[in-house]
Amino acid sequence: MKNQPTNPSDLKGTVLNIQRYCSHDGPGIRTTVFLKGCSLRCKWCGNPESIAFKPELSYDPQKCTGKACGRCLKPPFPEGAFYFVEGDDERVKVNWDLAADCDQALASLCPTGALEMFGKLMTVNEVLDEVEKDASFYRNTGGGMTISGGEVMLQPDFAAALLKGAHERGFNTAVETACNVPWSFIEKVLPHVDTMLHDHKLTVPERHKKWTGVDNKRILENFKKAYETFPDVVFIARTPLIPGVNADEEHIRAVLEFIRPHKNVIDYELLPYHRFGLGKYELLGEVYELDDYKTPSADLVARLQAIIDEAFGRKEKTSPGGN
Ligand code: SF4
Missing domain, CATH: 3.20.20.70 (Aldolase class I)
Structure with a gap:
């Protein structure tokens, strides 16, 4: 380091x-x-x-409240990193390439703990x-x-x-x-x-x-x-x-x-x-x-x-x- x-x-x-x-x-x-x-x-x-x-992002769909929340669809989260699929369940999906740079500060904005960091x-x-x-x-x-x-x-x-x-x-x-x-x-x-x-x-x-x-x-x-x-x-x-x-x-x-x-x-x-x-x-x-x-x-x-x-x-x- x-x-x-x-x-x-x-x-x-x-x-x-x-x-x-x-x-x-x-x-x-x-x-x-x-x-x-x-x-x-x-x-x-x-x-x-x-x-x-590096510390890295994890996503647990079981904890995501989806459309009721939607926090990770907006800035400061990277555009396109999280998205919904119409007709699918209510939880967000992750584009892992775009989400790779998410850090602890961003993960802590998720109100349910669906987004967390492994490592610090x-x-x-x-x-x-x-x-x-x-x-x-x-x-x-x-x-x-x-x-x-x-x-x-x-x-x-x-x-x-x-x-x-x-x-x-x-x-x-x-x-x-x-x-x-x-x-x-x-x-x-x-x-x-x-x-x-x-x-x-x-x-x-x-x-x-x-x-x-x-x-x-x-x-x-x-x-x-x-x-x-x-x-x-x-x-x-x-x-x-x-x-x-x-x-x-x-x-x-x-x-x-x-x-x-x-x-x-x-x-x-x-x-x-x-x-x-x-x-x-x-x-x-x-x-x-x-x-x-x-x-x-x-x-x-x-x-x-x-x-x-x-x-x-x-x-x-x-x-x-x-x-
Ligand atoms: S911020 Fe967390 S709970 Fe809200 S939609 Fe995103 S992953 Fe789901």
Whole structure:
């Protein structure tokens, strides 16, 4: 981000949302700060609002009162960005190309909340003051702050300042990352991280490219370098488990082979695919491509989990929840 201040507390980043009382993103009760911007295009992504760096407009037709309101048909809204179709229902339609430049000031003119922005600029201190509200939970449970995305490492100065500030306030820190970034970005962030949760999405480079838009060469190099350069960080590998994509024994065994030589990789979690985020594509005027895919069966998850448990020398492990 250009023209950033020199005081780290005043650095600004694009924050999608801050979620309190999380329990799957690191130890204890946590507050998870979601940043905007991602360098992958996973076809199953349930968080399309986290992909673009800029704050962006969303439109929920269920909340639009249509002709009874009509506020977005007039200036200062861009001409033609919103319109009615005669004979259709009473709600406005959106020309997403013309509406792309709408900002928070315009969205806030919508009286019903049908128009909202995904994401806003916040300073490090503004985020940490929000996180601080649950400090007593962190103290009692060993929890703290997790930064997720999007891709955390794509805002390396902001993420590093947030994590350093969280440590200074006495909070445990964690990041969720796919590490598809230059090593120099990771190097800035990891000195301030207690736990790094990282995605092994697919193992075969061509398949990784097919499903996420990039191959995994740089990602795997970054994981290995991170394990070796930061021995005090706790690493937890994860796979978002999608039938027909990666929910197979071959992938699970390949990930285990990659991580097991590194003793600071303490676990490998399976995150069964779910369809919760799909309505958000419609709010952004986009189409979800992976419509036919299903959540993995409990039997399949249990079978793959058993392979992991055996590799980690555990008799059994309850399945984690996941995204
Ligand atoms: S301003 Fe909001 S409620 Fe009014 S017509 Fe536009 S989208 Fe609908």
